Amino acid sequence: MSDYEIFELGDFTFLSGATLRGARLAYKTYGEPSPAKDNVIVYPTWYSGRHWDNEWLIGPGMTLDPERYFIIVPNQFGNGLSSSPSNTPEPYDQARFPRVTMYDNVEAQHRLVTERFGVERLALVTGWSMGAGQTYQWAVSHPDMVQRMAPFCGSSHTSPHNKVFLEGVRAALTADGNYNGGFYGERRLTTGLRAAARVYAGWGFSQAFYWQHLYERLGYTSLEDFLVGFWEGFFLDDRDPNNLLTMLRVWHSADVGLTPGFNGDTEAALASIKAKALVMPAEKDLYFPPEDEAWAVERIPNARLRVIPGVWGHFAGHGSNPEDVRFIDEGLRELMAS
Known part of the structure; x- marks a missing residue:
């Protein structure tokens, strides 16, 4: 855009x-x-x-x-x-x-x-x-x-509790085999992005949201459909790992x-x-x-x-x-x- x-x-x-x-x-x-x-x-x-x-x-x-x-x-x-x-x-x-x-x-x-x-x-x-x-x-x-x-x-x-969550996202992004210390060039770190999405999924919505299957209101037909379609789709939508890590450090140190x-x-x-x-x-x-x-x-x-x-x-x-x-x-x- x-x-x-x-x-x-x-x-x-x-x-x-x-x-x-x-x-x-x-x-x-x-x-x-x-x-x-x-x-x-x-x-x-x-x-x-x-x-x-x-x-x-x-x-x-x-x-x-x-x-x-x-x-x-x-x-x-x-x-x-x-x-x-x-x-x-x-x-x-x-x-x-x-x-x-x-x-x-x-x-x-x-x-x-x-x-x-x-x-x-x-x-x-x-x-x-x-x-x-x-x-x-x-x-x-x-x-x-x-x-x-x-x-x-x-x-x-x-x-401190929020920082624990952020460390999980950081670990997921940097564990991708192509991460190379953050110098991965044009390679797409799909594995790390999908892993970060799964970490985020447990925090973005509440336990009650999942218990009540409210992801169905967003158009998803199952829990796995929500994890892949919403969360993995969210992170794979033109989001760069180094960009995410830069903003994560801002959040972590805020x-x-x-x-x-x-x-x-x-x-x-x-x-x-x-x-x-x-x-x-x-x-x-x-x-x-x-x-x-x-x-x-x-x-x-x-x-x-x-x-x-x-x-x-x-x-x-x-x-x-x-x-x-x-x-x-x-x-x-x-x-x-x-």
Whole structure:
């Protein structure tokens, strides 16, 4: 798909100290900015997601209505559209791609918003999963700019249990016989991608989702059909292992306390947030359980917790079922009306 634009970042220095020459940020916009530029929303992408994967929450009659708001969906580093291992020339290609953090993603997006569009205030930052992590990071990195924030099914820092899951995905991808330390060239690592899909399958939806055979609502006729058709199909859909590993490292290391100036103090970083916050975890999310996000909400000065009910687990925030879509949309509508 080529329905997006590129913001040329030039020489972009990451928090790690590496400088990527000719760095690029892919993005798509929906709607138009108002004369006062007070209707701007930033809606970052999630792990392996591209801008079109966010479109289920954008449209006429929804809270994120392009007739009312100017919505910017930036593609994070490593997703294959913005600068990534798969599209970067030597010497920072493949496994040599710089280490990226949530902070780096948001700093690149901040440059896009301020330099390309001249925007000084954001009406809202919102996002699912790693998009939620970027939402938290926006509110900490630029507290005077973000008026409202609505992270859903994501966290301000990655928990130890979540890191255990990520290590399983990393091991599956790198165990492919063609991995070659990340320098596999044009070879397709189908075995590693299929293995990573099977790891993910046990975490993305809840135990109750599987017990109730709700994959049938998505059009799959058996458990194995779901594992192959949905999960393996998901990972084989133009997803590059080095790209996935780059984004995995961002997720693994995510912690707003690592923002420069906070010296690793996550609680102090959360306390610095000025945005009005609505945090929406999913009831049975195995990555980001509600109690973890309740901890964050208690430390943000103007925040409320609203748990997405039901059994769809982490994928309550994926747009997979209409009940959860309505719940998230209604929460955003209430937040934007405040």
